[in-house]
Amino acid sequence: MIRLQQVTKRYDAFTAVHECSLHVRQGELLVLLGASGSGKSTTLKMINRLIEPTAGTIEIDGTDTQSVNPSTLRREIGYVFQEVGLFPHLSVEDNIGITPSLLGWDRARIRARVNDMLDMVELDPDGMRSRRPNELSGGQKQRVGVARALAAQPNVVLLDEPFGALDPLTRDALQQTFQKVRRESGMTAIFVTHDMVEALLLGDRIGVMQQGRLVQLGPPEELLERPVNPYVAALMDTPRRQAKALSDLSDA
């Protein structure tokens, strides 16, 4: 579904992403992990051409993204920004309905869709619809951002730390809803997170990036059992270490 071949992004002498190749299958969710600055966001943005790669090719559904008009391409790909990036002058409703309106949906359909989306991210449509972004909490903004990405029923979604600012219970609920919606619609997703539990829970496969390189890509078990280097090993070990710390705490 999404195929990257030898994709590289250089800024002058600095290489943000180095010869990254990967293939995400239809309906699959790929989690991208990696330290801050390792090139995760850059990789996501190259897929919907917010950033143009320096080298390599990216195909979606067998079509080279370079052959598609960028705005057409982006309307078909949901994107959740790490910085959320809601439009401050538009209401929650208009933020969520933006891509459908660019696609020319009629008002009634947009309105119904916005209500469904607000329900999905567990925000009360009546209370939220007409608010401005500056009247929302951080977590509420993030959920509106997720709703905006999914509103136009894309086949592909790219999510850059979509649940980072949520309380654990809302996060659990949204993870499950998201998984359910995604499975039902067969959506293909790439999901960036720093939360190992989230990665293990959601990811069909996990990719780990280190200084611009994709160092390992495989199912969770493979990364847990056969990490390619000490960094991957340490990363995959974090849930276990946390669990141990927890049980030590309850033993004491």
Added chain:
Amino acid sequence: MHELLARLPDYLGGHLRLSLSALIVGVAISVPLGVLATRRRALESPLLAIAGVIQTVPALAMLAVMVPALAMLALPSIGFLPAFLGLTLYSILPILRNTVVGIRGVDRAITEAARGVGMTPWDRLRRVDFPLALPVIVAGIRTATVWTVGMATLSTPVGAPSLGNYIFSGLQTRNYPAVAVGCVAAAVLALSLDGLVRMLEQGVKAERRWLTAGATTALLVLAVWSGAGLAYGSNFGGAPIKIGAKTFTEQYILAEIIGQKIRAESDREAQVLSSLGSTVVFDALKNGAVDVYVGYTGTIYANVMKRDPQHVDRKVLVQEIDHWMQQNHGIRCLGAIGFENTYALAVRRDFAKRYRLHTISDLARVPPNTRFGADYEFFVRPEWRTLKASYDLGSLEERIMDPGLMYQALDGGDVDLITAYSTDGRIEAFDGALLRDDRSVLPNYDAILLVGPQLFWDAPEAVDALRSLLGSIDARQMRHLNLRVDVDGRSPASVAAEFLANQAKIEPSGPPKPSPSGSSGQ
């Protein structure tokens, strides 16, 4: 006061027409240019630099250079167009700069999100960049509004009527209520337009339709009202004969006399374009924007013909001017009006007594650095060079001042010596002494009637009416007429009417009487 307010609709309408059209065109040019600058990075600095340079040209100079520039392009070089172009150029910088700053100032995360949800560049501009930059852009438009309305008062000298007419002619004729009316009206207009623009912005931002609609309607009504004035003024009953007047009292009175005479003795309408710059008025006559004005032989001879008028006989001067004008521009000099308005030097009486001053030669007795006040052009005129050389006046301290303020400056002791004009009414009212040009070095400045070819050939009865003015006003009379305006505070129009009424009483329909000062038309 009543007479003042009667002219308010005209001046206000002219002012509004100029300001609004300059602003609308300014916005229409600057906003797209600003958007372009944010899209093509390479254009930003040059565009802002050009707009900045335009802004540094002094406003008065900007309006004045429009006249010859337009004349060169064979466009109407006097009246609405030069003022409109100057003001439009001036309005560009604040709007352009704020458009660029406003759009550049939109948060990068938001512009990236705009691209990310699938907006085309045009969608982005319309749905995100523009609405978010709007407060900054509107702030620029408001700055431009206040500047433009203020600057429009300077359009009077290029022949576009505006509230500046109150100010220019008020300063000249010491009619301070007129100056006040002009200033207050301009300030009120600036604040009102500013308020309307702000209302429009708030209406758009808060999506309050009635506010948007109210502000839009108000602006439209103003535009239509001022625009209607233009259509009415220019198309009613054939083109009026246009009389030019420079920026001093005598010129206002003579222009009124000419206008009233033409209206009374021909079937043509006449319109006075007052307070024109000195070079503007001749250019205007040359290209037909003005049909007639009163010039002065010495000035024409030196400034236009670039010859030295010294020691040339006054009759010969008039003849040579007519000949030269006809040869070069098809302009006719009908002849001399009778009086001469020459430079003279005036001092306070106590100062004259202290140094026993009667003639310019006597100035040899005053201490060095005696303060000498003169109008804007005097110190660069050849007369000053001649005076300085002939009477050895090099040690005087030169002070440039507005001719309207020179007498007060002399009276208050700010200067000791000023240039005066031989027809100035204030000489009679003022307790001072005139110093005689005992070595006769100053050229002649006979007032002459200059008529453009169109008027000369197409309106013979108007030309006849003008001819009847030749030799009809001597220096004493002119001084008296000036006094009525400058000191008594009468309007030039009423003084002109009174003069014509008296003249009609003396000689009901006769030919012009030969003037004692000897000069007459040929």
